[in-house]
Amino acid sequence: MALTEELRQFSVRLAEHYGGVAEAAAAGLRLLLPPDLARILELPEEVLIGQGGLDLIYGSPLLDRMVHQATARTPVVLAQIAPPYLKRAGFDQVLARDFSFPNARVQITGTAEARTNYLVLSTHYAALSDERKEGLVEVAVQERSGAHIDGFCAQWPRFYPQFFAPEEAPPHFPGDLKRAARAAMEQAQIATREALADFLGSMDRRLHRDVRNTREYYAALGAEMAAGLDHPNLSEPQRRDRQAKIDLLPEEAERKIDDLKQKYQVRVVLRPAGAIRFLTSVVQVMASFQHRKWKRDLSLTWNPVTQALDPLVCESCEAGTRTLLARMERDRIQILCPPCAA
Numbered sequence: 001m002a003l004t005e006e007l008r009q010f011s012v013r014l015a016e017h018y019g020g021v022a023e024a025a026a027a028g029l030r031l032l033l034p035p036d037l038a039r040i041l042e043l044p045e046e047v048l049i050g051q052g053g054l055d056l057i058y059g060s061p062l063l064d065r066m067v068h069q070a071t072a073r074t075p076v077v078l079a080q081i082a083p084p085y086l087k088r089a090g091f092d093q094v095l096a097r098d099f100s101f102p103n104a105r106v107q108i109t110g111t112a113e114a115r116t117n118y119l120v121l122s123t124h125y126a127a128l129s130d131e132r133k134e135g136l137v138e139v140a141v142q143e144r145s146g147a148h149i150d151g152f153c154a155q156w157p158r159f160y161p162q163f164f165a166p167e168e169a170p171p172h173f174p175g176d177l178k179r180a181a182r183a184a185m186e187q188a189q190i191a192t193r194e195a196l197a198d199f200l201g202s203m204d205r206r207l208h209r210d211v212r213n214t215r216e217y218y219a220a221l222g223a224e225m226a227a228g229l230d231h232p233n234l235s236e237p238q239r240r241d242r243q244a245k246i247d248l249l250p251e252e253a254e255r256k257i258d259d260l261k262q263k264y265q266v267r268v269v270l271r272p273a274g275a276i277r278f279l280t281s282v283v284q285v286m287a288s289f290q291h292r293k294w295k296r297d298l299s300l301t302w303n304p305v306t307q308a309l310d311p312l313v314c315e316s317c318e319a320g321t322r323t324l325l326a327r328m329e330r331d332r333i334q335i336l337c338p339p340c341a342a
């Protein structure tokens with residue numbers, strides 16, 4: 001079968017991206033694939049696709065494998081934000097506005113200009129149920145702490161970031177993104193649940209409606225059949241037969257309800273679609289954190305994009321929080337989110 005132009009271009013780009021070679025061959029395409037790619041695609045290293053060779057068509061397992069390979073790695077772009085100014089004073093008010101420390105006294109001891117990284121992750125979600133709903137959510141986290149930064153996604157475009165080609169990127173992007181990526185995916189799950197709230201609510205309402213209708217239907221059917229039991233024309237075996245059918249109705253209703261639950265069950269699939277890593281100047285705010293007679297240092301980050309202090313992360317569960325409670329762990333102060341301190 002002849003190869004469509006779209007699939008021809010896709011095949012060429014995929015092969016060349018992995019260091020392979022693609023050349024036109026009659027109405028098809030001859031691919032010379034590096035061994036790793038050939039193995040993943042389950043193809044020989046030299047293969048003819050299209051007319052006279054392997055069919056590459058929509059819905060084919062081969063195309064699925066190629067698409068999967070092309071999207072297996074999340075594309076990451078690097079960028080730098082140069083804020084027009086950094087806050088110099090007034091951090092006491094900001095601290096009081098952005099945080100609460102119910103059982104500690106916190107005093108700012110100094111500030112310094114610093115640099116930090118933020119990760120903006122776009123995630124594609126698909127909710128599959130009786131209906132299908134898809135969309136994108138975008139979340140931002142501070143790379144070092146993993147704290148979710150509310151408002152960052154909406155604000156960063158206003159700063160006209162400079163985007164780098166891969167070979168031009170400055171060296172200030174730490175290599176290990178595991179913690180940030182994990183935190184961003186967790187946050188994306190929360191954002192997805194919010195984005196799907198109406199959809200989940202509607203599936204839930206339809207399930208309840210159908211379950212109620214099913215119960216009512218079987219209750220009415222049971223009542224009608226029971227009323228007929230006294231009919232004078234009914235022989236004793238017929239009566240027993242009908243009673244047996246009535247007895248089975250609740251079981252049948254439960255089976256139907258289980259089917260409905262299956263039908264409206266929502267399966268959500270999340271897939272990272274792309275990421276931007278930002279490097280920006282920030283103000284590091286040093287503070288002393290005092291709980292009764294104990295003291296320790298605290299480091300906060302003033303974020304020029306959100307014009308706020310970034311949340312801190314709980315030292316137990318690593319969730320971002322703006323309410324921080326001290327708890328003594330031997331002679332050391334642990335700083336915890338309210339649920340962990342409870």
Ligand SMILES: [Zn+2]
Pocket residue numbers: 314315316317318319336337338339340341
């Ligand atoms: Zn916690």
